[in-house]
Amino acid sequence: MRIDLSEQSVDALAEIISGGSAGAYEPSIGVYRQGWRLEGWFKNFGVPFDLEGATRVTATVTAIRAAIFLDSGNGELLKRIIEAAADPRDFIKEPERHTAVVEYLNKHLVFDGLKLEPVGRRVRLVEIAETALVTAELSAMAAGIDFDTVSRDLDRALRAASDDPEIAVTAACAVVESVCRSILVELGIDLPAKQDIGGLYRAVRDPLGLDPMKEGVSAEIVTDVKRVLSGLITTIEGVGSLRTHVGGAHGKERGFRRIDARIAKLAIHSASATALFLIETWQLRYPGRRLPPQETSSPERQARQAGS
Known part of the structure; x- marks a missing residue:
């Protein structure tokens, strides 16, 4: 990701990181950090911070400009700094400020x-x-239902799409797999022998009632809905095959040519649409029933079954 920050953005970022001037007429919405804290904050990113002869805000602006110089054009350093400036953990007691x-x-x-x-x-x-x-909609839904597995995999896929599309494809697959596993575990259904994206999706179709004939769909559109669902299977299998052949989970021979970002993004969007559809279907068929993250689902489910 190439990042070209304007002077206005640099100033805004400096205000948030430093907390603004101590003598400002109005308090800053940023986190007020003393000079030694600012030095430590930038040190975490390998960026020099020099307060000698400068105000805290001016020194912060200088440090951000130094980060721009050190970034070497790939944007990774600046990306980390900007995300850290808006880290919600710094605003736990005042989420509205975040x-x-x-x-x-x-x-x-x-x-x-x-x-x-x-x-x-x-x-x-x-x-x-x-x-x-x-x-964006899947991210919002995953956050709303506290579905950390999907959030992490989607975040990993989007981060890697441009710079490491192979990893992005692997993460895109994991998004759908996490949703499917959680559904099966929560319903107490054994996981399929083949736990790839295709096998997991097929395993949740019946429990979710993904059959237009069973859902009371109007006769004139049953065939159309079937075609859409059939296309969804084809898409899922395509994403799974792509992961098998180029995904970051597999070693590659020397000279292997990577896929480009277009294909990685297509896989991400296809997987996201599938995951969103599955979650919405779950919520429709099991209203009010929590669909927890896959890592925590299994122990919780086992505990409930042991107590029943």
Whole structure:
């Protein structure tokens, strides 16, 4: 990700990181940090911070400019700094301030083609042009139901799409697999022998009633809905095959040619649409019933079964 911060964005970022001037007429929405804390904060990123002969805010601006120089054009260092500036853990006691910080930074970052968006309990920096409605909606839903596994896998996929598309494809598969496993575990259904994306999706079709004939769909559109669901299976199998052949979970021979970001994003959006559909179907068929993360589902389920 290439990041070209405007002077206005640098100033806004410096205000949030430093907490603004101590003598300002109005308090800053940022986190007030003393000079020695600012030095330690930037040291975590390998960025020099020199307060000698400068105010805290001015020194913070200088440090951000140093980070721009050190970034070498790949954007990773600046991305980490911007995300850390809006880390929700710094606003645990005042979550409304965190919302204000994200909004304030986004009002500046939008002119740089960037934005901060929530993913689970974190925020991440994305290029506006790369944000898709389906991934944003899935992120919001995963955060709303506290579905950490999906949030992490989706976050990993989106982060890697441009720089490491093979990893992105693997993470996209994991998004759907996490949802399917959670559904099966919560319903007390044994996982299939073949636990790839295709096998897991087939295992949840019947429990979720993914048959238009069983859902009372109007006769004139039953065939159409069947075709859409059939296409969904084809898409899932395609994403799974892509992961098998180019995914980051497999070693590659020397000279292997990686897929490009377009294909990785197609896999992410396809997997996101599938996961969103499955979660919404779960919520429709089992209203009010919690669908917990896959890592915690199994012990919880076993505990309930042991007590029954």
